[in-house]
Amino acid sequence: MKKTIKSTIGAMLVIAASAAGAADHAAAAHWSYEGKTDPAHWAELDQANAACKLSKEQSPINIVESQAKKAPLAALDLNYVAGSAEVINNGHTVQVNLPAGSVMKVGDQTTNLLQFHFHTPSEEKINGVHYPMVAHFVHKNAEGKLSVVAVLFKQGRENKTLAPVFNALPAEGKPLQLASFSPADVLPAKRAYYKFMGSLTTPPCSDGVQWQVLKHPAELSKKQLAAFRKLYKMNARPEQPLNERVVEVSE
Numbered sequence: 001m002k003k004t005i006k007s008t009i010g011a012m013l014v015i016a017a018s019a020a021g022a023a024d025h026a027a028a029a030h031w032s033y034e035g036k037t038d039p040a041h042w043a044e045l046d047q048a049n050a051a052c053k054l055s056k057e058q059s060p061i062n063i064v065e066s067q068a069k070k071a072p073l074a075a076l077d078l079n080y081v082a083g084s085a086e087v088i089n090n091g092h093t094v095q096v097n098l099p100a101g102s103v104m105k106v107g108d109q110t111t112n113l114l115q116f117h118f119h120t121p122s123e124e125k126i127n128g129v130h131y132p133m134v135a136h137f138v139h140k141n142a143e144g145k146l147s148v149v150a151v152l153f154k155q156g157r158e159n160k161t162l163a164p165v166f167n168a169l170p171a172e173g174k175p176l177q178l179a180s181f182s183p184a185d186v187l188p189a190k191r192a193y194y195k196f197m198g199s200l201t202t203p204p205c206s207d208g209v210q211w212q213v214l215k216h217p218a219e220l221s222k223k224q225l226a227a228f229r230k231l232y233k234m235n236a237r238p239e240q241p242l243n244e245r246v247v248e249v250s251e
């Protein structure tokens with residue numbers, strides 16, 4: 001059962017694992033956010049996780065607004081379609097798996113939306129401060145390159161689009177099917193964003209991931225945040241060093 005639940009995330013991680021020559025790795029080592037398998041130990045848990053320690057372009061980062069470089073960034077052209085969705089609890093987060101058909105274009109690059117999932121608090125910090133939650137929209141292009149759009153959430157009004165998800169957050173092994181869900185409606189209308197290169201924020205921490213963090217947050221109610229935190233009190237990797245990277249921001 002566990003294998004089935006993890007297969008979606010697994011499919012994503014295998015790309016990175018095979019690059020490291022570990023494609024035939026039987027099962028990913030257990031990891032967590034607290035205790036003996038916490039983020040400080042991820043690299044030691046499995047050779048496939050070496051990037052968690054060695055890569056100089058890890059996520060998440062603290063975005064310091066005054067240090068971001070203003071740039072004529074291409075608009076995020078999101079052609080997300082409404083359709084069925086599957087909500088799973090994979091033991092690390094709650095994830096909404098989406099059918100094929102939702103596409104993001106940035107300049108001349110086209111990439112396909114696979115899923116989105118949540119972290120509390122937000123993994124990203126803005127000027128040193130976490131938001132209560134973030135959703136990561138994970139895309140993959142034809143070459144297997146990953147591109148993530150991060151949507152920050154502040155506490156406020158009930159999020160009606162996400163109500164069907166937060167009203168019935170599933171337990172592990174009990175996927176929830178939604179007949180109709182519109183991923184585009186999760187995103188705020190304003191799409192200014194920060195752009196930088198980073199990594200997966202979970203093992204194996206593979207780098208080469210293009211990040212876009214939306215400047216304007218969406219909202220979730222106190223009740224919705226509490227419902228998620230009943231399942232996951234904290235599922236955020238700590239801030240990673242920026243090193244030589246430059247964060248760009250839409251003009």
Ligand SMILES: [Zn+2]
Nearest residue numbers: 117119136201
């Ligand atoms: Zn994430």
